[in-house]
Amino acid sequence: xxxxxxxxxxxxxxxxxLSLTDxxxxxxSYCLPDGYRKQAGLPANLTVREIGRxxxxxxxxxxxxxxxxxxxxxxxxELLDIARTVAATPGIRKLAMTTNGxxxxxxxxxxxxxGISALNVSIDSLDPARFAAITxxxxxxxxxxxxxxxxxxxxxxxxxxxxxxxxxxxxxxDAFIAFVQQHDLALRFIEVxxxxxxxxxxxxxHLAGAEIAAKLATLGWQALPREAGAGPAVVYAQxxxxxxxxxxAPYAKDFCATCNRxxxxxxxxxxxxxxxxxxxxLRPLLQDDGQHDALVARIAALTATKAPAHRLxxxxxxxxxxxxxxxx
Numbered sequence: 001x002x003x004x005x006x007x008x009x010x011x012x013x014x015x016x017x018l019s020l021t022d023x024x025x026x027x028x029s030y031c032l033p034d035g036y037r038k039q040a041g042l043p044a045n046l047t048v049r050e051i052g053r054x055x056x057x058x059x060x061x062x063x064x065x066x067x068x069x070x071x072x073x074x075x076x077x078e079l080l081d082i083a084r085t086v087a088a089t090p091g092i093r094k095l096a097m098t099t100n101g102x103x104x105x106x107x108x109x110x111x112x113x114x115g116i117s118a119l120n121v122s123i124d125s126l127d128p129a130r131f132a133a134i135t136x137x138x139x140x141x142x143x144x145x146x147x148x149x150x151x152x153x154x155x156x157x158x159x160x161x162x163x164x165x166x167x168x169x170x171x172x173x174d175a176f177i178a179f180v181q182q183h184d185l186a187l188r189f190i191e192v193x194x195x196x197x198x199x200x201x202x203x204x205x206h207l208a209g210a211e212i213a214a215k216l217a218t219l220g221w222q223a224l225p226r227e228a229g230a231g232p233a234v235v236y237a238q239x240x241x242x243x244x245x246x247x248x249a250p251y252a253k254d255f256c257a258t259c260n261r262x263x264x265x266x267x268x269x270x271x272x273x274x275x276x277x278x279x280x281x282l283r284p285l286l287q288d289d290g291q292h293d294a295l296v297a298r299i300a301a302l303t304a305t306k307a308p309a310h311r312l313x314x315x316x317x318x319x320x321x322x323x324x325x326x327x328x
Contacts, residue, residue, distance in 0.1 A: 005058070023036050044267070064091055064092060067096040075102070125169050126175050223235070
């Protein structure tokens with residue numbers, strides 16, 4: 001019998017972010033402004049069978065929530081097979097996916113049927129021209145159609161992700177508020193994070209989430225209690241009105257104190273922190289079912305060594321080249 005997954009700082013881990021690919025077809029200015037560039041010599045992505053063994057090991061340790069990420073996970077040909085495998089794993093109660101909305105309108109029903117019950121969809125602007133300038137694609141209408149299709153398909157948990165950028169989209173707060181209240185959606189404003197390839201962009205465009213929180217407070221929005229298994233957002237609502245706005249502020253004091261998530265890359269490396277120095281390869285223990293107990297023990301031992309916090313305040317982004325590399 002294995003104990004629940006914890007680290008040396010008393011944090012319990014219930015949430016895994018699993019990258020399916022580091023490939024993305026968008027060219028977002030804060031992540032892949034020059035587009036995805038394939039690197040030669042890299043190992044293949046985890047197979048569906050390897051992913052099944054990986055998730056079974058985490059579930060054995062009490063993890064119950066999995067989020068499929070990328071890159072852009074919808075580009076992975078085996079996405080539906082992976083989703084079905086993860087959703088059917090004993091102990092997994094929630095399967096989510098973060099997507100840029102590519103082909104969501106035509107695929108939403110398939111996602112729901114495969115067991116995906118929650119979606120986070122990236123929308124960094126509600127203005128079509130600005131959306132195209134940020135992402136490199138004039139597809140805002142398609143993405144919005146995808147959100148509507150996801151609702152029709154029965155995916156009841158739908159959140160929007162918007163990277164907050166000074167001088168780029170920070171003038172859209174009122175428009176975003178009106179949109180989430182009109183459509184009864186949840187929005188997550190995410191601070192720009194410094195990675196190894198964007199220091200100049202970070203210096204120009206970083207905007208502290210505290211500034212948005214202060215503006216929400218003046219409009220009567222109030223912080224809500226943290227839900228079980230929730231990610232790092234502090235969530236606000238306006239009493240008597242539909243819609244929610246969350247703020248993910250990694251530069252805020254004590255941001256890491258409630259960390260409940262781990263990450264595994266598309267090639268099987270466990271990342272204890274988004275901004276850690278490197279990942280630890282789990283793939284050798286994913287080759288057959290007979291390695292299950294050894295894999296569980298390895299995950300537990302590694303998680304116990306997780307650092308108390310990232311080092312972003314020191315200007316240290318660890319080994320993360322860009323957010324698409326291990327799913328943000």
